[in-house]
Amino acid sequence: MAFKTSSDSDEMAENHEINVTPLVDVMLVLLIIVMVASPLATVNVPVDLPSSSAAPQPQPNEPFYLTVQKDMSLTLGESDVVTLSALKPALDSALQGKDKRIYLRADKDLNYQDLMKVMNALVKAGYGQIALVGIELPAGSQ
Template sequence: MAFGSSDRYQGQTTMSEINVVPLVDVMLVLLIIFIITAPLLTHSVKIDLPKASSNPNTTQPEHIEFAIRDDGSYFWNGETITLEQLAPRFTQSAENDPKIELHIRADKLTHYEHVARIMSLAAKSGITKIGFITDPTQE
């Protein structure tokens, strides 16, 4: 009896092909795992987003149109007004109509300091809706 004989291996050659069966098994298991877990990862939160339109906003008649020139002069609905007269007029307008809007139209070269002062006075007086009027035709 020859335990260590190499007679039975003499006719065989080494196998040079890759066994792909275990690789295919692993890939199928991974595919099944991804198919099961993918719907669990795509949960979404439902929120109610605002609807936007490209139509211009229509202005309601209850608003104050306030203009500021670049030299610092102020106009309330077309009439000249001084800075000292603004606070009482803003307070009176806010008391008469709490939903009144302030529309600010300022020259292109007006310093922001003037605009910020008007916005601050209006907010302290109780006017909560402040908007800016722009001219889209000018560049």
Template sequence: MGMSAGGAKGSGGGRRRRGRRGGTISEINVTPLVDVMLVLLIIFMVAAPMMTVGVPVDLPQTQAAALNSETQPITISVNADGQIHLQETPITAEEVAAKLQAISTTGYNERIFVRADTTSAYGIVADVMARIQQAGFKNIGLVTQQRQGNR
């Protein structure tokens, strides 16, 4: 009455199933991986526009319209302390021409943007632009912010 020799559901069924499968389950659960990847995707989508130029510069405001450029220009920045940066790498004024010639892909027709802080010395900005022009580059532009509000 208390024990039966077999035939009852659930008696020993767990052992038989485990024996057929081979022990542990070797399947990978990809749900946590997908969750982490989606979070990283969102973080990079939000952070990518903020990483365009790493040198903090307070640009002057003008009424000029924004330029549409097909290619990424070379950017030279002059911050408030007078430090010069090529893209995000600090350089000296004497290195400007040599470094530009080394990284230009289209020769002297390369588009070069000069970003200067509002409080940076005019002489340093003029010196950088003169060195770029003396190196043979002709397509030089100053970067400003569009003035908000009344025109």
């Protein structure tokens, strides 16, 4: 707090002005800390995803499967082969509604980018409930 002296009296009168300089200094130091720490918060680590040993989830009575082979051939259900461009009309006719979950089975040697193409096509077609299917490992094995 700043005080002002007057030549008329021996008492000091209070000055109600805020000294802004320390506030600006503290804010600049905090800004520098944030600028230095934010690049360190991003993670650029290559990932080798493990297989899942989670407890299996209950399956519905009649799950609808979409299978993606290594050569990007798509199979609806158990036998209907379809191309990626004809996926939306085939799903519309097979599901008769967009609230049904699609179980996506993909070959383990399928390129990750190709799997994302199929998932993007499903979302673009309006089917956002996608479940990935994998082989369930016994408990304790990795």
